[in-house]
Amino acid sequence: MTLLSFDPNRTLDFIGVGRLCIDLNANEINRPMEETRTFTKYVGGSPANISIGMSRLGKKTGFIGRVADDQMGRFIVQYLKENQIDTSNVITDKSGSVTGLAFTEIKSPEDCSILLYRDNAADLKLEPQDVREDYIKQAKSLLISGTALAKSPSREAIFLVLEYARKHGVIVFFDIDYRPYTWTSQEETAIYYNLAAEKCDVIIGTREEFDMMEQFEQRTEENDWQTAKKWFDYHAKIVVIKHGKDGSIAYTKDGGSFEGSTFPANVIKTFGAGDSYAAGLIYGLMQGWKLPKAMEYGSAAAAIVISSHSCSDAMPTEEQVDRFIKKHRQSETV
Numbered sequence: 271m272t273l274l275s276f277d278p279n280r281t282l283d284f285i286g287v288g289r290l291c292i293d294l295n296a297n298e299i300n301r302p303m304e305e306t307r308t309f310t311k312y313v314g315g316s317p318a319n320i321s322i323g324m325s326r327l328g329k330k331t332g333f334i335g336r337v338a339d340d341q342m343g344r345f346i347v348q349y350l351k352e353n354q355i356d357t358s359n360v361i362t363d364k365s366g367s368v369t370g371l372a373f374t375e376i377k378s379p380e381d382c383s384i385l386l387y388r389d390n391a392a393d394l395k396l397e398p399q400d401v402r403e404d405y406i407k408q409a410k411s412l413l414i415s416g417t418a419l420a421k422s423p424s425r426e427a428i429f430l431v432l433e434y435a436r437k438h439g440v441i442v443f444f445d446i447d448y449r450p451y452t453w454t455s456q457e458e459t460a461i462y463y464n465l466a467a468e469k470c471d472v473i474i475g476t477r478e479e480f481d482m483m484e485q486f487e488q489r490t491e492e493n494d495w496q497t498a499k500k501w502f503d504y505h506a507k508i509v510v511i512k513h514g515k516d517g518s519i520a521y522t523k524d525g526g527s528f529e530g531s532t533f534p535a536n537v538i539k540t541f542g543a544g545d546s547y548a549a550g551l552i553y554g555l556m557q558g559w560k561l562p563k564a565m566e567y568g569s570a571a572a573a574i575v576i577s578s579h580s581c582s583d584a585m586p587t588e589e590q591v592d593r594f595i596k597k598h599r600q601s602e603t604v
């Protein structure tokens with residue numbers, strides 16, 4: 271049974287929607303940010319990272335979003351272009367908004383945190399009028415991330431994206447991407463996440479993110495299968511629950527379940543794992559691979575990115591992922 275049918279006649283493989291921001295990753299690592307003096311600037315924002323990952327993996331990629339009318343906004347657009355991402359639907363916001371900043375603290379490889387400066391962020395100024403039906407219907411798939419639901423008008427724009435995607439048979443990937451700092455209440459968050467998830471084909475999140483979505487449900491136990499099967503009553507075909515270094519598990523509407531393992535990594539920082547995993551997984555599914563192989567690709571991409579200082583810059587090519595997996599297999603046979 272083919273779970274996901276990607277229309278081969280579409281001109282775009284993938285469209286990312288939402289947050290385009292800047293990562294400022296501490297250069298002096300393995301210490302608190304209070305002791306950090308310098309940072310390296312990268313393009314960031316979970317949907318941006320995933321889109322860059324998809325493009326690096328050879329997929330024809332577009333983006334729908336807003337950037338600030340400043341040097342950071344121009345830096346982001348230029349970087350997307352350099353990575354062969356169509357920016358015809360990336361709008362420069364003229365309302366005086368600013369670029370969201372993500373300062374990353376790397377206290378240790380396992381103890382990392384992100385300080386987000388997101389007041390008046392341009393990405394949340396995305397409006398329904400920015401969402402073009404004729405653009406969306408060109409795509410085989412698209413990705414929304416939950417943070418774009420945090421505020422109006424971005425919230426309404428996302429629901430219009432979902433309406434057009436459903437109308438034109440565009441496969442929708444929903445990366446939950448829960449960032450508490452962007453929301454006013456957990457209740458509001460759960461309501462909007464659930465409303466969006468009902469319209470999506472593939473839902474990807476961590477155990478904690480799904481727990482947030484399920485806060486109104488009287489669950490006797492934390493159960494990945496219980497989490498997944500709820501969404502098969504809606505539009506979902508695949509639900510993926512990520513468990514950090516313990517790997518991931520995927521459930522399918524036709525009753526399948528698949529555990530994803532991890533690759534050994536020389537971890538510099540843990541963040542970026544989710545975005546690179548999503549890029550590798552989505553790429554694999556678009557290649558027509560079975561879930562275990564697609565999950566393996568995602569895990570390999572994640573291991574590569576968490577072994578690097580950046581997220582977007584480190585998103586691997588097909589050749590890099592293939593070489594990484596081959597090298598790991600050879601080391602296993604020695």
Ligand SMILES: Nc1ncnc2c1ncn2[C@@H]1O[C@H](COP(=O)(O)OP(=O)(O)OP(=O)(O)O)[C@@H](O)[C@H]1O
Nearest residue numbers: 512513514515517518532541542543544547569572
């Ligand atoms: N320490 C690790 N070593 C190897 N692989 C890892 C490690 N941490 C995460 N991964 C891989 O990345 C995938 C996603 O990681 P995780 O569950 O942390 O998602 P996330 O919380 O969304 O990530 P992020 O920290 O980027 O927000 C995991 O399922 C696993 O395959």
Ligand SMILES: O=C(O)C[C@@H](O)[C@H](O)C(=O)CO
Nearest residue numbers: 293314315316372541542581
């Ligand atoms: O998504 C964000 O706002 C933060 C990202 O830019 C950062 O690269 C990260 O946390 C990736 O997981």
